[in-house]
Amino acid sequence: xxxxxxxxxxxxxxxxxxxxxxxxxxxxxxxxxxxxxxxxxxxxxxxxxxxxxxxxxxxxxxxxxxxxxxxxxxxxxxxxxxxxxxxxxxxxxxxxxxxxxxxxxxxxxxxxxxxxxxxxxxxxxxxxxxxxxxxxxxxxxxxxxxxxxxxxxxxxxxxxxxxxxxxxxxxxxxxxxxxxxxxxxxxxxxxxxxxxxxxxxxxxxxxxxxxxxxxxxxxxxxxxxxxxxxxxxxxxxxxxxxxxxxxxxxxxxxxxxxxxxxxxxxxxxxxxxxxxxxxxxxxxxxxxxxxxxxxxxxxxxxxxxxxxxxxxxxxxxxxxxxxxxxxx
Numbered sequence: 001x002x003x004x005x006x007x008x009x010x011x012x013x014x015x016x017x018x019x020x021x022x023x024x025x026x027x028x029x030x031x032x033x034x035x036x037x038x039x040x041x042x043x044x045x046x047x048x049x050x051x052x053x054x055x056x057x058x059x060x061x062x063x064x065x066x067x068x069x070x071x072x073x074x075x076x077x078x079x080x081x082x083x084x085x086x087x088x089x090x091x092x093x094x095x096x097x098x099x100x101x102x103x104x105x106x107x108x109x110x111x112x113x114x115x116x117x118x119x120x121x122x123x124x125x126x127x128x129x130x131x132x133x134x135x136x137x138x139x140x141x142x143x144x145x146x147x148x149x150x151x152x153x154x155x156x157x158x159x160x161x162x163x164x165x166x167x168x169x170x171x172x173x174x175x176x177x178x179x180x181x182x183x184x185x186x187x188x189x190x191x192x193x194x195x196x197x198x199x200x201x202x203x204x205x206x207x208x209x210x211x212x213x214x215x216x217x218x219x220x221x222x223x224x225x226x227x228x229x230x231x232x233x234x235x236x237x238x239x240x241x242x243x244x245x246x247x248x249x250x251x252x253x254x255x256x257x258x259x260x261x262x263x264x265x266x267x268x269x270x271x272x273x274x275x276x277x278x279x280x281x282x283x284x285x286x287x288x289x290x291x292x293x294x295x296x297x298x299x300x301x302x303x304x305x306x307x308x309x310x311x312x313x314x315x316x317x318x319x320x321x322x323x324x325x326x327x328x
Contacts, residue, residue, distance in 0.1 A: 001046030001047065002015050004271055005271075007196060008169070009150055009169050011120065013274055014046055014047055014049050014274075015274060016049075016274065016289065016291075017079075018039070018278070018285065020039070020050060020064070021053065021278055022279070023035035023038075024061035025057040026056075027208075027221075028224045030280075032064060034282070036064070036067065036068045039068040039069065041282045041285055041286070043072055043075055050065060050076055050078055051174075052079070053082075053124055054080065054112075055085075055086055062109055062113050065078070078120070079172075080122070081122040081154060082101070082106065082121070082123065083097060095124075096127055097132075098135075102135060103138060106148065107147075117147060118149070119149050120149065120152050121152065122152040122174055124155075132163050133167050135164075136164045136167040137168070151170055152171055152172040152173065154174040155175050155325070156188075157327045158191035161173060161188070161197065171198060172199070174199075175199070176201070176202055176203045177203075177204065177273070178204045178206045178210065179210060179247075179266075179304060180209070180243055181206065181317055182310040183310065184199075186310070198272050201274065202275075203278075205259055205262055207226055209244065210243065210259065214232070235314070240314050243307055246303075247307070259284075259287060260288070261294065261304075263275060263291035263294075264291050
């Protein structure tokens with residue numbers, strides 16, 4: 001597994017990471033044993049950049065990851081996040097970026113992960129009620145205290161990123177990026193490059209849609225969050241299948257899967273971009289890893305860009321209430 005730099009502070013990660021969210025919540029039923037086996041297989045394959053957050057399963061995902069890596073901590077790069085607040089029942093209560101909350105969340109994450117230091121600590125969503133300077137200032141104190149190595153932001157707007165970087169170096173911005181989510185190309189990705197900040201692309205497979213696994217909303221489990229996603233519903237779903245059909249056609253010609261083709265496209269968008277496809281199954285992990293060996297020609301890229309141009313996807317990526325919290 002080759003590596004890429006995130007930022008200019010010394011953080012080096014595999015060119016592909018593993019998103020762990022779906023192992024504990026949102027995407028159907030859990031299987032902790034298979035999830036742990038998937039994490040172990042990822043480490044074997046060199047996919048040692050592991051991504052979680054305190055809100056995934058209300059802390060359960062961090063605990064799962066902690067159990068999985070307890071005997072191989074020195075081989076992995078742990079990234080987690082704070083900021084999205086939920087109650088004991090899992091209800092979303094909003095975003096909190098107050099300094100005292102930052103410190104509290106970090107200590108709890110360290111405890112759940114069973115580690116003494118977090119490699120990359122993100123603010124999951126920007127709190128509009130707290131100046132970003134105050135939040136990042138508190139995060140920088142965690143670095144000085146030896147609890148965190150590098151800082152990141154998630155779903156932050158270009159101006160917010162610039163303001164944050166004036167307080168403390170930001171190594172990574174994590175935001176959704178894939179063939180069907182390309183809005184970061186206009187302002188956010190250029191701002192990261194201007195500031196020397198790496199980019200971590202979550203949901204690089206369009207939450208699984210770009211794999212071709214779903215032909216209708218009913219293919220999703222009844223407890224799968226994606227059923228409520230605008231892009232997975234009604235006419236939007238049918239319109240977005242056009243992208244999948246194009247991916248499938250090119251994948252057949254290149255003797256790979258649509259998922260591998262979609263990942264190869266993200267990997268080819270720049271050496272400063274690291275996708276973190278999520279999965280809870282070893283077979284999909286291995287399929288994703290193989291995407292690193294797929295070479296796209298100029299003609300391939302042109303075909304994919306024409307198939308899924310900026311703004312060409314039907315529907316917003318989150319429901320309206322959740323869209324209000326992104327790119328702030």
